[in-house]
Amino acid sequence: MKKLAVSLKKIRLNNSFHELADDFGIDRTDLSKIFLKNVPIIASVMRPFIVTLNEEIIERTLPIAFRHRFNKVTCIIDCLEIEVQKPSKVLNEALTYSENKKAHTIKYLISCTPDGLINYISSGYGGRTTDTSIVETSDFSKCLLPNMTVMADRGFKYVDVYLQKMGVLLVRPASVESAAKLSKAKTKENKQIDSLRIHVERVIGRLREFNMLKPHACLNPCLVEVLDDIVTIACALINIQDSLDK
Known part of the structure; x- marks a missing residue:
């Protein structure tokens, strides 16, 4: 003990x-x-406390905010980045440097159900890896079945083509092209998606309550070798806490 x-x-x-x-x-x-x-x-x-996507259960427990227009959403995805100390090897230094965070990070793809239960956590990737690349190269697709709908933010811009091959729909806010302006309907839809994505952001917020997973934890290289397991433990503990959606 x-x-x-x-x-x-x-x-x-x-x-x-x-x-x-x-x-x-x-x-x-x-x-x-x-x-x-x-x-x-x-x-x-x-690890067994990381839930499996079950469309029947998701439909039965779907939060009210999703039921009108986004009732087909089965999971919401986002990425979690954890800062680590600068690696000693040049290759690892290049792979872990995140332009977005301006630091060396390990990045994880996280997926949760609409009511906030984590159903998937990827292995760690260097911070240089794009969100789209993680979706395409991880085993996240094994969680999905045809006719499922995945919700994401603008960072997953090119994932829709990959998911369409499996018969899975991607829902994300529309991007504003240069010299173009979104219609009122699209602007409203973007705001709705952003408001619903708060569920995965709350999940990540709970993960950040574990001090080893804070944005600027700056972990020692000796701990990075078990970081995948640390993140798995934190995700499982979150799933057995009170629900995010009251």
Whole structure:
């Protein structure tokens, strides 16, 4: 139980191993080994709490805001970026540098149901990778079935072609082209989509409550090797909390 408590406290509060060693009476060097060894084990136990998309259940629990115009939406996607220390290898340095964040990051694709349950989390990608590339190269498509609808933001501009091949519809705000102006109807639709995407943003907000997953956590390279498992644990813990949609 002590090993479990140490690992979960590190993920939640991101205390230094020196502080944790004092709190739990464990040698500091042993503590880091315990953490790196036990996080994958905890993740394997928690992974079943990442839900599977079930259209019948989604339809039954669909929030009222979706029911009029977007009642076919089965999941909402977005990306989570976590800052890490500058890698020592030049290739890793180039792959992890995010122009958007102006820092070295690891990026994850997250998908949640309209009522806020996480149904998918990708493996980590270097911050340089585009949102569209992650959708296309990850195994996210295995979650989807024909006639499903995915909601996303403008950053997933070219994903619709990829999803259409599987018979899946992408709903996202329309982009404003240069020298063009959106109609009133399109502007209204954009605002509706943005207001509904708040559900996945709230999920990401909950993930940010884990100090190891804060935007500027700047994780040590030795912790990056288990970051996929850390994110999985955090997602599973969120799913067993109170629902986002009251």
